[in-house]
Amino acid sequence: MELPPRPTRFDFHGVSMTKYFTENWDSMQNFKTRPDDILIATYPKAGTTWVSYILDLLYFGHPTCPERHMSIPIHERVPFLEISIPSHPSGKDMADHLPTTPRLIKTHLPVQFVPKSFWEQNCRIVYVGRNAKDNAVSYFHFDRMNNAQPEPGDWSTFLQRFMEGNVVFGSWYDHVNGWWEKKQTHSKLHYMFYEDLIEDFGRELDSLCSFLGLSPSAEEKERIATGTKFDNMKQNKMTNYSTVKTMNQNVSPFMRKGKVGDWKNHFTVAQNEQFDEDYRKKMKNPKLQFRTEV
Ligand code: A3P
Secondary structure: OOOOOOOOOEEEOOEEEOHHHOOOHHHHHOOOOOOOOEEEEEOOOOOHHHHHHHHHHHHHOOOOOHHHHHHOOHHHHOOEOOOOOOOOOOHHHHHHOOOOOOOEEEEOOOHHHOOHHHHHOOOEEEEEEOOHHHHHHHHHHHHHHEOOOOOOOOHHHHHHHHHHOOOOOOOHHHHHHHHHHHHOOOOOEEEEEHHHHHHOHHHHHHHHHHHHOOOOOHHHHHHHHHHOOHHHHHHOOOOOOOOOOOEOOOOOOOOOOOOOOHHHHOOOHHHHHHHHHHHHHHOOOOOOOOOOOO
């Protein structure tokens, strides 16, 4: 199958985007939520798939839905709201047609772009943040392997653009801060960190369950912990994105490393110093702290 050319980035209301996330804009903005819908919101490469699968197993992991787990890839179980790629159903249409309750929906939108219905219906939202350095590295490799994303260029060019917010979905700094601010007024927003999940999965699962009002048995929690382990998700065709044609996993696997601290294998000393200096200027809120190692 011939792949369409890689898209280019352009400024969209102050945020760098590609046509694959803006072409269905008006329809997507009019998405009608239900009060029990759950939105999983992240900056790209912060652990969206991991947390999507955790939620999917929490709600639909019981042995009564084996077909779901054997034959429906995670990106169909948890549709990507704003995506619109020619000859594929849009994320919004997929979300509209989800047969399950609750509906689990994924977005990378900065908070100001989220369809208003999510706020009107006071839906639960799970936000996942990841430290900027590992997030940038993961994004670089993702753009290398995914033809539906613009060319990343070499690492130093990409890192510069990441710092300037000239990557798809815009500035990491604005994204994590914007969602953090929203947490102050939208009580049904659970803000998680990738690093915390790596550090203590059980603790984070308990805290997520308490936000969702769920109380799974110890056995169920064990099943979720095992199913969502990096190596198991990497082997699982329904969670490793091996069914997606635009991704060339020979260039870099979607389930790449799954670690905190891989940035140390990419940043030069000079890049790290420049990054830290710029970071201090942009990240002024002392309450919002990311860890670059655990
Ligand atoms: P790396 O590229 O650093 O390995 P997203 O789902 O938002 O696109 O994020 C993808 C990143 O999350 C990748 O990071 C991927 O390996 C990591 N990831 C996915 N599942 C994971 C898991 N179960 N445990 C740890 N990391 C995971």
